[in-house]
Amino acid sequence: MIDIPCQINHFFHRSCALVLLTNIPYQCEGCDEASSGLAFRCGKCKFQLDVKCTLFPTIESKDADKILHCAHKHPLTLRDSKELGDEVRCRACTKSCFAPSFGCTECNFFLHRSYTVEVQEKEIHHPFHPLHALTLSSPLQLSHHETFQCSSCLELDDWFLLRYHCVNCHFELHMDCFKPKVTIPDFKYEHHIHYLSYFDSIFAPIECNIFHEHAQTGFFRFMACAFNIHIYCIRSTPKTIKHERHLHPLTVTKSPFQYEMISAKHANGSNDEFYCDICEERRYKFESVYCCPECKFITEVRCVISELLPSLTILEEQSTEKGTVGSKNEGSSTIEAIIGNLNDQITKSKQERNALKKEVEKHREILKSLEEELEQKKWQVRKL
Template sequence: MHVKCAQRPTIQSQGDEEELIQHFTHWHPLKLVPPNNHLEVGCAICNKLCFVNASDTSAYGCQDCNFYVHHSCMIDIPRQINHFFHRSCPLVLLTKKPYQCEGCDEASSGLAFCCGKCKFQLDVKCALLPTVESKDAEKIQHPAHKHPLALHESKEFGTEVRCRACGEHCLLDPCFGCSKISCTFFLHRKCVVELQPEIHHPFHSLHPLTLLRDLSYQCKVCYEDVLGLAYCCVQCKFQLDVKCTLFPTIESKDADKILHCAHKHPLALCDSKELGDEVRCRACAKSCFAPFFGCTECNFFLHRSCAVKVQEKEIHHPFHPLHALTLSSPLPLPHHKTFQCSSCLGLDDWFLLRYRCAKCDFELHIDCSKPKVTIPDFKYERHIHYLSYFDNTLAPVECNICHEHAQTGFFRCVACAFNIHIYCIRSTPKTIKHQRHLHPLTVTKSPFQYEMISSEHANCSNDEFYCDVCEKRRYKFESVYYCPECKFIAEVRCVISELLPSLTISEEQTTEKGTVGSGNEGSSAVEETIGNLNDQIAKSKQERKALKKEVEKHREILKGLEEELEQKNWEVRKLKTDCFLYKYRLSLDMKGHENPTKASADLP
């Protein structure tokens, strides 16, 4: 800029009326034009005439470019805006050559709000239209439709006009509609307010959902195929149709009908007196006695408390990092009546709600999907992931170190099926002191001979084995901390407070010494592992390719042998047929010789 141009005054307030100013709406200086002139020109911002009568406010203009703007419009117009039609970048006010507005599809020229990076352009009229938050506006810009929407009275339409949000007729309430006949897009006034550009919904609490239009998708809740508006999480590919979004949820107070992410139909408030005592909750499997929500058509019922507990349709869980887990509850199948939770390893009814990955056949109980912050995860030096502590599982697993059973008080990586006893970790003390016993306790294999009813019952699960600390039944094939003098037995999980400090100290020491290493060294180890795995994948692919060629080769040989076999079968059938025909001919010849002999014997 020239110094004189940069030093020209700019519009600061309504009272400023300098003779010559510089404004960002135009590249030339703008000169003050008094209201008592006879010019008939339109304002470049609001498109209204600058001078209708002598009482009008003053305007500024560039006579060379025939560019004029109201003094008041220059003050009100922003230089940069953020618009819901183009959320990725801000829009800057520029003077453009002929262009097409992305809001109204009309050709225009002059001022426009533009994104130079994305070539997105909105004319001033569309960019500054009132939005959802504006009250009593008769024309608005809404993210649900690209064109401006004007307010109409319900009596203007017939019964065929429906709201694109709720699907109801536009007969009772005023609605906003697109003035273009080809669009036939209408929204109730109340739906205009409820359809926000971005929402946070309990069905997908990980990220906000953005309103998008003109999509073809399947709703993740009602599973209906939809063409039109949708609330989407682009990151997770989660789509929710508008109808499901507007329906009351369990968070709505005093609602007698709700939509829940666990079922595709609305759930109505029910009473156990109407349905009997056989009704079971799909979340906890307990009988439903208090008022609860249900779909009688599908025999699907939920306690109110369980409906509050389960509100996410999809989750991302560290136990299965490859894919998202979806809330599902298929009907019981005659050949598959139970499922096994991949976390607690317990078997449960097939009809119960759980989070599931269908690709990997991975299942999680609702309770097992919730974080349980009891003991922090542990980084074992011989495994790439952090290990989670399990106080107890409902079925034993095999320890990857000693290859013995583990069921109580051990660490697991569920994603990799890696398990390790706490006492199999090198830093864990094998002898400890516990406040509940006078003598030291040492890791010892179980069961003990004196606990057996008889030696022939050693592998029988009917014997009762108890821990002397918690006085509860224990898993007999798992090592315990034991005092041989007093025959005092303590499960690992009951002495965990004595073992954890050694794990923490070990981790700190190894980090300081560099065996676990710093973040860079850890990353290098991970990268090295990934490189090794990629090499193994490449090698396996080559071997697979060679095997495929071998299989194709043998298929060709097999095909030739099958053709040869078919030829031999045909030859055998032909020879059998010829043999049969010759036998038949022989039998006829034999009968011919017998008949003449018999005839000569009958002559007198």
């Protein structure tokens, strides 16, 4: 009792402090067990957590073999890979738990140790969706086969996976997508108010807002505005480059090429496979590439990003000197810009609604006049 604090702040309930109370009937929010003994409680939110669950070690604790984690309501026990079969999959990445993992055998819920370290917040604020906070989902059973689409990488995955999502919008974010993947800094495009994040590749083609071409690799995005621009569509991006993997210059060109296609007659609907000569991976066939026509050497934009980035850096520095690009804190903030855009849409909708109301009233007057005219003619017919 001496070692138990009278008041704590716990990551299961960050909004309020929890106070130690005695002899109260409750159901623990951590392990779901009912009791009437000691409990930490938030009277305002009616949240209870028993002492046992409250004092569980966290993942940062040395040699912790049992932890309480925000991703699951029950304590998670450290399991060696030898104890787990090939069928046991991590709820964050779907891969088999060959490495030591924390899990709850009762719910068949397992997480690789790396994800228990990286994911420690039940609720986060993310620049990809600045209007609302994102909440860690409660994964469904493994037998649940419906899918969701990650709003960042556009990959389809099973609902049983952990993810961050917005309860107000249809916005889903993979565990691997909520943290930065690349070290390329955000880019300020001169004709857009927000800084854009670089995406190396995604799982479905998206349309460029400038030239309306579709691509899957090497582009900048600001997801809240649904603004996308391919790196080769930026004015300062060089159209011809030199790369160490090829002797001749490479020029950006629209793909696919006729010599790549098995059947040119059915080019749009064919299942021909197209590859990048640098990474040797499949590429999206309708995306512009850098190529050498003489040698038929073709590479995706993302594979020559090191040759393209310097031109963007120079452009940003020049724009900053001229005052066209300021710091991220200058001007309207992300949220203010989005709210302003929504307010404009609301105002426009109200104006359209008022115009429609006037149009309806006008037609009602015409209809009333026609009905009166019809009644007069009926009366004249009866009189005859």
